[in-house]
Amino acid sequence: MIVKEKYFNPENFKSKSSEFLAFAKSFYGNRNFNFVPEASALLVLDMQDYFFSESSHAFIPSASAIIPQINSLVREFIACNLPVIFTKNINTSENSGMMSKWWKDLITEDNPFANISKDIIISKGTLITKTQYDAFHNTELEKILIAKRVKQLVITGVMTHLCCETTARTAFVKGYEVFFPVNGTAAYNEKFHLASIANLSHGFAVPALMEDLINEFKK
Numbered sequence: 001m002i003v004k005e006k007y008f009n010p011e012n013f014k015s016k017s018s019e020f021l022a023f024a025k026s027f028y029g030n031r032n033f034n035f036v037p038e039a040s041a042l043l044v045l046d047m048q049d050y051f052f053s054e055s056s057h058a059f060i061p062s063a064s065a066i067i068p069q070i071n072s073l074v075r076e077f078i079a080c081n082l083p084v085i086f087t088k089n090i091n092t093s094e095n096s097g098m099m100s101k102w103w104k105d106l107i108t109e110d111n112p113f114a115n116i117s118k119d120i121i122i123s124k125g126t127l128i129t130k131t132q133y134d135a136f137h138n139t140e141l142e143k144i145l146i147a148k149r150v151k152q153l154v155i156t157g158v159m160t161h162l163c164c165e166t167t168a169r170t171a172f173v174k175g176y177e178v179f180f181p182v183n184g185t186a187a188y189n190e191k192f193h194l195a196s197i198a199n200l201s202h203g204f205a206v207p208a209l210m211e212d213l214i215n216e217f218k219k
Helices: 013-028 063-079 098-103 141-147 160-173 190-203 210-216
Strands: 040-045 084-089 126-130 152-158 177-181 206-208
Touching: 013 190, 013 206, 040 063, 040 141, 040 160, 063 084, 063 152, 063 210, 084 141, 126 141, 152 160, 160 177, 160 190, 177 190, 177 210, 190 206, 206 210
Parallel strands: 040 084, 040 152, 084 126, 152 177, 177 206
Antiparallel strands: none
């Protein structure tokens, strides 16, 4: 049985964020990638009620804690007319593939928890629907990024160890410089979260803090 825990909350968010960044940097090494806002796009994965409502079996206790910083970053990208792409995971029996075999449950279009949380600012972003963990798989994501001449991709959302990590790995393979805020995603528990941060920081993505990325827009 998967243990769920609220490892992020408003009271410990700052201290946990610093702790996670220090942990990530121990795997990152001496690489030197600088965040360049004008070359970037923001990807916000699956911030759906399916993961945010306490009435849903897939509820992520720590997810609500990442909303304020994600919204702040969304505002900065929108203000600079830079791409913000939101994803919504929606499945049918035809397109679910291994998802249905693995989870025995699908987020269908008529699921009452399928919508993006009302607490997320989505009015000026681009919303795409995906059917797998990977936001690039059979979607318009790469076409959008190419059209916008994006070189760097900031990945936020849920879940850290599933959709976020999978998408970050694909982005790396496709040649994007990936920035993965250690306090911009959430998973069921801290072990899942830290495992992804370790893996990605070692071989795929630049670990960062949401607030540091936000501050780059103010320079």
